[in-house]
């Protein structure tokens with residue numbers, strides 16, 4: 235009896251709820267049908283040996299959010315004259331989401347910046363972004379380039395007007411975030427979701443750690459040098475402290491002065507924190523795909539990996555904030571020529587061509 239009564243009531247309530255939800259429209263925008271908002275959760279495909287990625291609770295990953303972020307990453311209308319997108323300075327093909335071989339990227343007004351474009355690789359595991367770490371999240375980072383006068387040089391309000399006028403974007407934002415009006419915060423949230431999917435974990439080194447391939451003796455020796463301190467009895471290149479392979483990242487996500495200068499034209503981390511003890515410190519970048527992302531360092535001063543190794547081999551330049559881990563300043567690592575070659579051969583095992591060709595990261599059609 236109870237059952238016979240309850241069933242029609244439940245059905246009736248469901249029907250009422252359905253009616254309400256299908257009529258739920260935003261008053262200010264009659265085209266905005268909130269019932270279209272039904273996002274599909276997405277979970278990160280984490281390569282073996284990688285730590286869990288921390289996703290901000292207020293920006294959960296969804297299939298719709300990622301697809302929108304990918305479209306926005308390639309969207310030239312985010313720039314003042316509709317000529318450049320994020321992808322103009324972060325190119326998937328050949329350069330692994332760094333810029334081409336130029337030292338400094340050029341923005342829409344033909345003005346060059348003073349820093350080398352950074353490769354976007356496994357950024358979902360990062361803690362702070364830009365060479366000086368001034369952005370605390372990928373969301374905060376993505377808000378930067380659009381209004382930046384030497385990059386995309388467009389007011390966010392103008393960028394949003396262009397997206398609102400597009401035939402597709404309003405519905406894509408509605409489906410991804412349940413919003414009826416586009417704003418810069420949600421543009422940045424979508425781009426950040428896309429960036430968290432940009433994972434490189436299929437280099438020769440990854441295959442080696444999974445037991446699928448062997449390293450050559452030269453690569454193996456390079457890996458040993460990378461992972462060991464120089465002592466009186468044994469050579470070592472001492473790279474692992476700041477670019478350790480733990481968690482698959484090849485970056486400790488921290489800021490160091492690795493001895494590039496004694497006098498600083500770019501204050502680095504100090505500009506972000508105001509702390510004089512941070513002078514000349516920069517983010518230790520990942521070494522993944524390093525073979526492809528030259529020129530190197532925050533100002534692109536080294537054109538080749540050979541020059542980078544020479545820098546570390548001569549020990550670097552002293553200064554008040556020089557990292558204590560740069561122990562061999564003034565002496566150098568005293569590596570032999572064949573050890574330098576081995577080190578470079580090891581660095582090249584971090585090249586992941588699948589990352590450059592992954593269709594999920596390319597410009598959407």
Ligand code: HEC
Pocket residue numbers: 307318319320321322323324339340341342347349350351352353354357360362363364365366375376379380384385386425517
């Ligand atoms: C004109 C070239 C240019 C454009 C356009 C550009 N970037 Fe960058 N990007 C750079 C440069 C240069 C840096 C390093 C700047 C610095 O440290 O001050 C950088 C740094 C980054 C970083 C930091 C990576 C890390 O590991 O810390 C991310 C992420 C990034 N850009 C994403 C984007 C996104 C998203 C867009 C589009 C909204 C974009 N970029 C547009 C040149 C550009």
Ligand code: HEC
Pocket residue numbers: 460471472473474475476477489490491492494515516517518519520521524527529530531532533542543546557559560577
């Ligand atoms: C004390 C920490 C530290 C040590 C030790 C260290 N690095 Fe670095 N590395 C950094 C920092 C910080 C940067 C960025 C510096 C800058 O641009 O001003 C960097 C930059 C690099 C770059 C350029 C990355 C790019 O995207 O431009 C390469 C390549 C590199 N290091 C390789 C090595 C190798 C190989 C070793 C061992 C011989 C090593 N590093 C040892 C901290 C370190």
